[in-house]
Amino acid sequence: MTISASMTLTFTLERYEGRGREQVRRGRDGRAQLIVEQGGELDVNNELMKVVEHGYLEVVRFLVEECNADINAKNDGGLTALMMAIGEGRLDVARYLVKECGSDANAKANGDFTALVYAVFSGRLDVVRFLAEDCGADVNVNNKYAGTALMLAAEEGYLDVVRFLIKDCGANVDVKANNGDTALMRAAGGGRLDVVLFLIKDAGADVNLKDNNGDTALMRATGGGDLDVVRFLIKDCVADIDVKDHNGGTALMRAAGGGHLDVVRFLIKDCCADVNVKDDNGGTALMRAARGVYLNVVGFLFKDCGAGVNVKDDNGDTALMRAAEGGHLDVVRFLIKDSDADVNTKNNDGVSAIRIAADHGHTDIVGGLTPFVLPQRQMPTSDTWKDLSNVSTAESLSSYIPPTEVEVGAFYEQGNFGGNFQAKWLDADAVAKLFIPDASHGTLEQEVCLWQQLRHPNVLKLYGICQAGPSVNLFVCEYASLGSLADYVKEYYDDEKPPLIWKYLYEAALGLEYLHERGVVHGDLRCRNILVGSDGLAKLSNFGLAGFTSKSSSFSNVVWPMRWQAPEVLEGNAPSRESDVYSLGMCILEAESGEVPWCRDNAARTRETKMKWNGSGHGIATYDINDPNSPEPDLYFFDPDHSSFVQSTRELVLQMCRQDPHERPSLASIACKLECLAMEESLGSSQPELVPAFTFDDYLTGE
Incomplete structure (x- = not known):
């Protein structure tokens, strides 16, 4: 329902802020008027959603009783006014909607979520009790994604809600979700020991039930890494330690793959778990730890437990190969230097650890393995x-x-x-x-x-x-005697900002422009591959990788360095001049911040973010630096501590990192901007009269 602009709605409230085209004005009598601007309309159903979230009961009552707002209307997410009130813990509003207006307590939002689900998420026992006892909410409804209310409460660790649902509402403790989850599995995986104790001792939960993947509560606990829960399930409940999931994985493998050393030690030393048992693909606990960059677990499994370091899985891969694939330098170093891993062995595809590292762009690991691949x-x-x-x-x-x-x-x-x-x-x-x-x-x-x-x-x-x-x-x-730009930046950022980064970045841009003029794409540009010679000049290195992209079909298997690469390369396209521009932008970010781009995100999240983030403010951009609700990637040039970077180069980096490769600026324009920054850097201040005659904007416009 809508109300035309000719109407003025008056109601009493303590505080209310309209949004969009609505305005609120407070009169002398303490009453407020919701004014619809001339030419606009007020959607009362949409307005109802807003006010229930803030708990303005009088406004809710006015919209329902005077404006005929539909209490069971849903927003784009499928939520009703009752669900929104429950989610925010607005019990007085929820009671009004149900008791006086007849709102449907069992209505479902997208994903089959009900009001009871939102009540459990809030952890409010009084709200859960109200829905279950006063509104007849079905406590055993099994939501498509969330499972039952009991599962959610167990996962979140709300023991009082768990106890109420079981003791007072008769919730089924062993009912399974669509994926086979039970409340006990959720609690065990989340390390909720008090809930686990109650479910088993007071509610009789079956400790050995399996989900659709063959997981048990013990596997969930070992994967979550809570030793107290693991110890209780094994020692007090006699959970089967040797049970396997549908892929042949064991509790020990889960703990090793999650890096939980205390759990790994307990399973082996106290429970005699077999350290060399294999899953259905031939993988071992050591392989999972190596792939997961857990050096402490790798060291314990090899040194203390005698795990086979050169054991191969069904594809012929070893622990070293898995570590090389993941780019885990510390694990690779340990396997080579301390455990005598065979660096020359090849898997069933004829690929060695060093080739795997090269295909994934881990040049540091390639360099580390190189001395060990020589004959004998x-x-x-x-x-x-x-x-x-x-x-x-x-x-x-x-x-x-x-x-x-x-x-x-x-x-x-x-x-x-x-x-x-x-x-x-x-x-x-x-x-x-x-x-x-x-x-x-x-x-x-x-x-x-x-x-x-x-x-x-x-x-x-x-x-x-x-x-x-x-x-x-x-x-x-x-011989580049001064090392890499990455080393230079790291050394200085311990104490102060490096004094010559813009000079080196400018020279790197000149070198890259030279390569492009000769038809060579670098393909692996990052500060580690920008060296500084004894002559004080920056020099590009390790550019051979992409030089053969048009000549070799082997690049279909290459996994490019994710944090520096352009989105189109990560999607499978060959490196190009445009992708080099993107990578140079990442080098600017790396040099200015002193940190690897997106270093706080894992590879999966980095890839996802890079596919969405766009420097431009139009087209397919999904990130807006002026929108606080926009999904912000972990980019350090938005850090106010780097104020000079924000003022001087943010726009340049944003342009260089646009999603559309053809919208990125030319290297000539980039070099011009970097030259200006280098001059300012050398002078210690910005002096416009010394800036080159051609400006950055001139280059962009082609003038």
Whole structure:
């Protein structure tokens, strides 16, 4: 029902704020008028939804009795006025709607939610009691997604509500939801020990019931990691510790996969759980812990329990492969250095751990594994150069460097795992990088040809290729003595803001522009791959990955570095100049904030957020920096602590990270803006008269 603009509604209230086209004005007599602006209409059903949420009973009464608002009308989510009142704990409003107006207490919203479900969510026993005892709400209704009211109360840990539903309302304790859940499973998974105790001891819940996946209450508890609940179920209730779900998973695997070391230790030491038992796919508890980046659990399973580190699942994967896939450097380091994992073994698809890491864009793990994939793990030394008369592979390349011209020094580690060889080439400082076929998506010849043609001060220079032994090829390249931009930023952000980040980002943009002019897409741009040489210049490195995207079908299996990559690449499209622009925007974010983009989100949430977030304020944008209700990704340039970043570069990054690749600015315009920022940085203040003649806006408009 609607009311025309010619009508004025008057009612008594203590406080009410209209929204949209409605306004509220308070008169001298303490009464208020809800005024509908000229030419507008008041939807009384919609207005009813608003006022019940705020608990304005007199307004509710007025809209229902004087304006004939429909008490059982539903909003877009399927909620009635009663559901909204119940959800906010407005018991007086709810009582009026039911007792005086006859509102349907068992009406269902989307997902089959009832008013009782919303009452349980609020945890208000008085509201639950009112619906069950005074309104005849069905306590055993099984909602499509939420299950029963008892399940919800058990999951949330509302013991008084659980007790009331069972003792006073006769709720069925072992009834199952659509997915097979029971109230006990929900309570056990949430670590609600008091509820678990009541359900088993007072209500007789069956501890060994299974859901549709074969889970028991014990599996839920081990997955949730609450040791007290786990101990009670096993010691007091004799829950079956060896029961398996429909995939062959055990309680121990659940605990290991969740990183719950205390539960893992209890299951093995106190309950004699089999540490090497396999699920239906051949997976073990160690594999699950390795995939889940739980180093403490991995260490305990191997060192204290003798878990088999080189055991393979049905696909031939090992714990090392699972850790490499997940990008978990600490776990990979432990498996290689402390547990003697076999880095050279391959799975049923002929893929090794280093190839898996390369396909997922984990260059730090590739670098860490590289020294261990050499034949018999023998590092090249000066003795290696003495007998190379039968070596011919590298000699066929135009960039071949004879071993006599290269002096290979010590292998130096980076972050105590992985690294390169110190080297000298004709008295010039150099770095010798091992070429590992498994870690490359191109042949040795392709990588050399790509890299050798590039000559730019902001691109890491390749001197040549040298063969140090059979199947041991070394890239001899420029030595970037000052490390990566990521290292530089991290070092300074411990104390202060880095002084030269805009200079280095500007130079990185110049290097990227050079690559694009020569048809080379970087594809893996991040601060770790922006190095700083002894000449003080930023230099792009590790750009060979995307250089072969148009030539190799193997890229269909590549999982690109998620936090820096553009959404279209994550959807399966090949890296492009436009996706490089997006990644450069992420580098700006990383350098300015001192943190990896979206570092507080897991991979799944990062992917979801990146697919929705758009820098532009139009088109398919789903994020608005001025809208507090918009789903905000974890982007640090909105942090007021980085005020200079907000003022100077937010708009630039937003433009670079638009969802539509064709709406992103050109590298020329980006370089112009970064040059201005670098000049301001070097001067310590903004001086417009020193800004280049062509401005950022000029570049954007093509003038």
